Amino acid sequence: MHADLEKLLSLGKITPSLAEKLDRIAPGRYCFHASWGAGKVISWNLPAKKLVIDFEENPEHEVALEFAPRILEFISDDHFLAKRYEDTESLINLSVDDPVELVRVTLQGYGNSLTPEKLEAALKGTVIAADKWKNWWDKVRAMLRSNVQFMMPTRKGERITLRANILSRAQAALEDYNKAADLKAKVRVLDGIKMEAVMAEPDAVNALIRAVDADVRNGGSLALQQVLELAVLRDDLIASLKNTEAAKEAYPLRSIVEANIGDVGRFAEVLNSMPAVRQKRVYATLPAIFGEDWPQKALELFDAGGARAVGEIAKFLIEEGQDKVLVKHLKHELLRQTLPAESLIWICRQRHDASKPLFGLPVGIAMLSLIEQDHMDGGPNRMLRLKNLFMEDKSIIQEMIKGQDVAEVRQFAKMLYNTSAFSEQDRGALMARIISVFPDLHAIVLDALVDNSDKPEPIFVSWESLEARKKELEELVNVKIPENLHNKKISRAEGDLRENGGYQDAKEVEKVLNRRRAELEHALALARGTDFAVTDTSRAAMGTKVTLQPLNGGEPVVYTILGAWDTNPEKHIVSYLSQVGKELTGKSVGDQVKIVPMDGDKKKVYTITKIEAAF
Template identity: 25%
Template sequence: MSETSSRLENQINHFVALGKWDKVESLWQQVLEDPIPQAKFYATLAAHMVRAEKATELKAWTTLLIEACQTKNNYKEIIQIARGVLHSLPDFTELRAPLLEALKHHHSNLARIEEFLEASGIANAPTLFIPLNKFLQYISCSEGQCFIHDHWGAGQVTKLDIPGDRVHFHFQEQGDKSFSFAGVKEYLKKLPKTHFLAQRMINPKMLTKRAEAEPVEFLKYYLHNHHNSVARAKLKEDLLKGVFDEKGWNSWWGKNRDKFRFDPYIGFSTSAANPVMELRTEAKSFHEELLQEFLRVDSFAKRHNLLTEMLKRHEQEALSDAAAKKIHFVLDKALGECGGEQFAERLEYLYLIEDLNAVLSHKFNVDGLSADESLLKSLEPIALITALSVHDYQIRAADRLRNANPDAWNDLAEKLFFAGTQRLAQWILKELIAQGHTDQAIHLAEQMLHRPDENPELFLWMVRTLREGKWPELPVEISPQLMFDAVMEIIQTCSVQIAHEVIDAAKYRGVKSRFENLLTENRQALIAEAFQDMEIEDVRRRHTEIMGNPALNEAFKLAFDNAVRSVCYNLDHDDGSASSTESNEHFVTKASFEARQKEYQQIKNTDIPANSKAIGEAAAMGDLSENAEYHSAKERQKVLFRRKEALEDLLQRARTLEPNQVDTSVVGFGTKFKIRNQDNGKMEEYTLLGLWDADPEKNILSYLTPFGKQFMKKQAGDTLVVTQPSGNTIRYEVLEINNALK
């Protein structure tokens, strides 16, 4: 609406409220020349005039206005005028002809317009207000229109059933639903076709192109459609529903995050994990935004994060002297408020002032001890460094301590290694190797592997680093059995703490979960490696202990059981000889059979000859009683021959099935089956394959496991009671059996 029309509307409303109808009539000529395009205006005017018994004048003025609009083909305005006036004069049937003409012209591109007009009764009904609103509702609910529901999200009209009084929708998150016309009005809100949610249903590919071509403008458009504020997690959730896949989203966000961050019209919170973005009405520079936030917060962590953000941007947008003074004032005040025992807090603020001075030509002075003086005069430098909350500051302090006292560094490095964080330990190892002290680095790594309780998180990092071969400079070896035992000891310790509900039980739950993941990742590789070289009696003993441990959850026990059975085929037999099981075939997939054949050939043709050579070379050194290399090679020989014999037996008895040989009438090897847990109603799906194929994370189980065996030969429709490793029982119903090899 133009400024002139808006001013005219305000004038008329003013005189209407005062009942000065002569003034309204004098202004009506302007309305005839420039009609006000708001139905609400005419509804308000009509209501006042009818109450003032001015219906005759209202009809006359309306007729003049309709005729003026007809001469200009202003059909949209005619509809708006009729909507407003008919609310108070529903029997003003003189509007029927011009209204029908306007509706037909304005909605001429609508295929079902004649049907809508006839169904509404607007052509012959004794009054016009209700028929007009019916027609407009049919238009609003025509196929392709978009609405939003408070709980079901956005939906699009798929079918309009006028005789049945039903509007059928497809909601992106809830599927197909239908409402009566009254239900649509009460529970749904119409979305403009330009709205993000509407466009995501109508043309998601167009949104993708728009987001890629103009990412900043696209984000502003999205924010405008979401009350000008949204968290990153919500943005991601919405864009993953048709605009991007996961990879596309990660690429788009990674490429454009800084563009969003530094746009003057997009506010960006400092939360790294889930920042909130806001659409501003006034521009604000990056430094202005962060400085305002910096002056507001009162914690060191938030101040550090905000100042770090500003300093990163310093080259592109220099920090003004005025801003630097304000920042220094806050830091200096916080420094002065640190108590006598707050050594770590004081050192952190000193380092923060150092960071600020690093980008300024004019440096700020510090009253009292400098950062280095505070560190060197500390009676407990190890405790001080590990108490710092910023990893980079821990490394900075350790580095300066080393430079100040290089003779004592080796002893300090070892203490810091065990007491500090993963990043600090990693830095220490790298520095030792870089300085030529590889022996000490190896010593520290070996000590950590034998002292897991001192720093479980560091132990976890060390195990993964060594197993993944990330540090070839650290030739540290530890047997999988010792590694497994150490991990189980930590899991048991955490379980005891959790059971006693200690104050930091949540921390122990996290540690326990991460160590269980270590054992079950990569298809339980560590478990398999630990047990494949054990004597069968040791395997059975450890297996019984772990399966009966109430502190371990059922999912972990299932994964553990599968891993052990993949390398210990005779776990359930009374003796481990091949003869006791030589007639027992076992089924495996072709892929796992070929993988084990490859392993067998590697051991037979490469590993054993190399081991024999190593034994010969070690024996040539003489004095076998003190020859560690010789004894290590001989132990390795036993392991290799034991594994070779086990593989020979398993490969001889292994049988593979072709997809067309799988019997899907019953649960068995090569089938995927769906079951219902009758105790909680949940659906579950499992695949039964061979002992070399199991992957519990994907619900792929060996048909030889106790869990898998209980389903063997069951048909769709059968019910059974399954016993878990803990002894608990669950009732299941078999719903469906399919071929897993196709």
């Protein structure tokens, strides 16, 4: 205890408990201030209730005794910050000579555990020059990952931890796996294992295999992605050890797939989030589960899959000699115009290779139809990737139309030029690519320019859909765009914009929001609300319900023709602007029409047997 306190204690001026508290801030003790850094108490005046502290960033600063506990953190003599205060030079030398040791010393001063951000705060600007920190840390982090003494974080928010015991690599992997907070963290632990480094310790690896297998068995369907990934990683460990006994006892990957693939949509969604190499291991179980019918199940996953899964399923089918089956399936769906966006994107990406037999004008028409329908339906701009593919792949349109019938290309060009789904500037750029292959189609643009003095034709929509889009525009202007602008400003303040993920994301969101705002403003300027009231049902028109009888027999079908934004395939509601709507409009009872039914893939002939008001 400090001599001053012993004297006051002997005279009865202070109590033992107060003396103990004051001793923590006595001259010679160390402390830390958030702004001024580490400091050392150099003197005090107890009667005046004042301390004089020498801080790293504020030498010989006077602090009122009553405020000290609130603004200061008092630290032990062996704390890292005390070492930094007393001998910064030796730590600077350590950062060059043995940077891993510097990190170890730093962690020991903080209870053997720190987040990367706190470690940076402890070293940057004092021990490591601020402008050299990034390069230094990139090199040291790689050293730490290869040093089993350190448990490194696998995602943001986790801590760098100094292990209490000296372990082998396999023992460390087992400890990290058992300490992982959830199945996602367990997957990350296994991802970080270097097989060649642990194979010399079969006992520890076998213990790890048993731990992983227990999680695979108990993981459940709610964590299906992680269960599948753990099963694949477990099988890798078993194969590396060549442990046939463990292979027999392990819960098979095949059983997990078989138990969950019934819900194809959800299963495809899970696969889409998995790394490609692990997806392939899942697809490899399909022949054993479904026998000769496995390609059909793979195609179901293909149709339901996202961007990553579509590519991997197609690749697996081709590798297994099922490329003709894949092409036949895609041709069938293309004819029906039911191919989803991700499948169309895959065809475009692989047009010089696997999808060469499929690529052509029908693909472009299908893409443009999806873009147009999505634009008319409103919502979250689901076809943005299709639009970006048209714009960013400079040769895709030329390759689609090259060698095609000029009449069909003309219809495609008109469809493109008249759509409101693209901006005027983008339409012009796309038309220029068409004209570079078919110069005569420049007349489409000239004809449009001649009629440019007339206002664009309005589009008719239900009052409900009109109000929904007005609300969407209002939310964009008053909520989403201002929120994103605020996020962008916050991210910008963090500096280093080239590597600032938050700022780059905000910029991309800004483009999407502004594009959607322009689309809504343009659409709303043309939109006219209607209640679809009709008095004349002698001809099919917007607001009518049309009953069709197949010419070759079968059940009748009923189509309701409504506004541009009112399409609902499940209820057989079509837009008056759609191909079916245009084909029906103007027809009377007894007339024949040739359309592609919603549940078919070829055009069929129908006779109109009844026309009535939709409401």
